[in-house]
Amino acid sequence: MLGVLLLAFSVVSVASAELCKPDAQNAFKVRLSIKTALGDNAYAWDANEEYLFKAMMAFAMRRYSSKSTTQISNVLLCNVTDRVSFWFVVTDSSKNTTTVPGSEVEAAIRMNRNRINSAFLLSDKTLQFLKISTTLSPPVEPSTPVWLIVFGVVLSLIVAGIVFLVVSGIRKHKKKNKESTERENLEEKGEVTITIENGIPCETLDLKAGHVNGVFAADDERFTSL
């Protein structure tokens, strides 16, 4: 009796050893980077964590295929290293000697990736299933690109500035024209006497362009006073 039991046990363990080994068919390598993710709050990887992992895999298979037959004992782990990486397979619940096809396992894991990650407080980057590539979430893009909005604001400010300057320049020009025509009319009537020096009215000479040069300030002193 004992012998039969022992034989059965060894057969099962040999079978499971054959099913779960590195690069076996339908086997997946998992790698966890707990210290990188959690730093000081990192937990140690022990048999309890392995049990949780088996439970999560069984959960994923059950949710995916919606037949509640996969047991925790159907998930086999092997080759656990210090890195915290290991291989696992999921055996078929009806026949213990075959493994569930890899595509099914992959699909199950993809469907439940979030739940699996959060069970271990990890993320897609720190809990890696090496053969299953992650789909990255695209960045959120607003309907109008932000830069166009800022561009529009700056453009309208600049155009408003230009229009304002041009219009005020035109208005100033018109006013000056009106003034000069008025003055010409008055000159013709001989009513206004304007002091002129060499053909330039003295008012324009007093503008900034006629700024007194300090070197010539002594000009007035050259003439003897009357």
Place this chain on the structure above:
Amino acid sequence: MTLPCPPLTAGLAWRRCGAGRAPDMEKARPLWDNPLQFVFACISYAVGLGNVWRFPYLCQMYGGGGFLIPYVIMLVVEGMPLLYLELAVGQRMRKGSIGAWKIISPYLCGVGVASVVVSFFLSMYYNVINAWAFWYLFHSFQDPLPWATCPLNSNRTGYEEECEKTSSTQYFWYRQTLNISPSLETSGNVQWEQALCLTLAWLVVYLCILRGTASTGKVVYVTASLPYCVLIIYLIRGLTLHGAVNGLIYMFTPKLEQLSNPKTWISAATQIFFSLGLGFGSLIAFASYNDPSNNCERHAIIVSLINSTTSIFASIVTFSIYGFKATFNYESCINKVILLLMNTFDLEEGSLTADNLSEMKDYLMAAHPQEYAQLLPQLKNCSLEAELDTAVQGTGLAFIVYSEAIKNMEVSQLYSVLYFAMLLMLGIGSMLGNIAAILTPLTDSKAITSRFSKEVISGFVCFINCIIGLIFTMEAGNYWFDIFNDYAATLSLLLIVLVETIAVCYIYGLRRFEKDLHTMIGRKLNWYWKTMWAFASPLLIISLFIFYLTDYILTGTLQYQAWDSTQGQLVTRDYPSYALAVIGLLVASSTMCIPLGALLTFIRKRLKRERVSTVA
């Protein structure tokens, strides 16, 4: 009775000249509101992008702290004298470049025209930099910054291939900003986003020059001072970054053996020369709006000193940023190697650190030789020196290296906005000078101002430049930009400034000029200025000129760097023949103006003399 304008040396009231016209046609020359506006305008023009992106590169290439020795020597021998010369000419003649040189000698009107042509070429391509600065500025209002991560590929399993091969900042610059084509021959289409930014840049320039000195004078307060505020903020931030000290030590350790390399001295001379913006006619234009009694000697010294100090200041900031970026990349590289070794050999996390990496590598090589040998090609040798040695200049420094450093800082949006606003201010300040160099001769000419108003002329110049500038927004635009940047101004400016110096010293006469300056400023000219103008500066420019020519001749075919998207890096290619023709045309069109101008004046005088002799 109308009096002709007496020369200044006669000492009579010069304000009586130019009489005999109806009052509304005689317009006074616009002036700066106060001398501070003039100084700010010169600083804003001289302190440009070259101070930020060229000087740190030269410092790095030619001996670190030791480069300051040839730099200061060249400043004293070449920079200050030539700057003073141009400002003095502008202030004395009170006209733009064409008019000023015509007064000095009628045969030299070609010099002024050459200046205007070179300024025109410069303004065509320079504003594209402002367009890029606008583009990056507008994109800085996003979280995360768009150049911080690579975009995803079509099936969302990874990142874009081109972005994987290079970095996300380089991808953003070459693909999303420029959308660069693989070579000069494939022109591609005009990028509408860049075209929009270019139009905006020209509208900004038009707004600033619309009213002449009235508007420019107010704008330069901002464009001159804002960059310094940002540089100070960046200095404080940069010095407190992790790893900044590495960059500073690297920069300031003088490698004095570089002083024996002639290229060091030539680079110092070239940098001073182009950094001050001599020969474009902008300084003459700015000085022509000065009050004639303005002390331009003091201003010349102030502007050149501020320009050089800003270069050194900017390179301190740049090198602390370099140090930060190099340390960051070095540590990422080390971390990647550690991760790779840990994953391959299934070692416990935390067993491999940066300190024990080399010992562990030896141990692993001995323990698992086969697997280690397989891994070897992927294991990069991380070296901080190698990261610091990557010397970059130009647009690469400004838009790639800096944005890479910014994306790793906290509150990166704020620093990004500040930095690109600073680049914009520097660029616009220089553009104002360039446009003034083109517009002042045009507004001086009575033939043009009698028909069109100043606003229309400025608008026309901006419009033409904007249309031509669309070439630089095409897919191959950056290659044309490099052509213009390298060849449009370099040789021509040397020739122009050489002719200017010889003209003032030997044709107009150094004594006559000395008397004019004495009348204007009221102080005697120091012997230092006279020796530099008469001997040192022309000799230096001639030697620079000879060096450049021999360099062009010896290099043979000219080559350029093209972006290869399949490899994700720059490759060297030869210019096609039509590009070489364009280069030749650029250089010839400005340099030929000088002899052509002299020839035309000679012919005109001969014809006039013949006409007079036939009448008599």
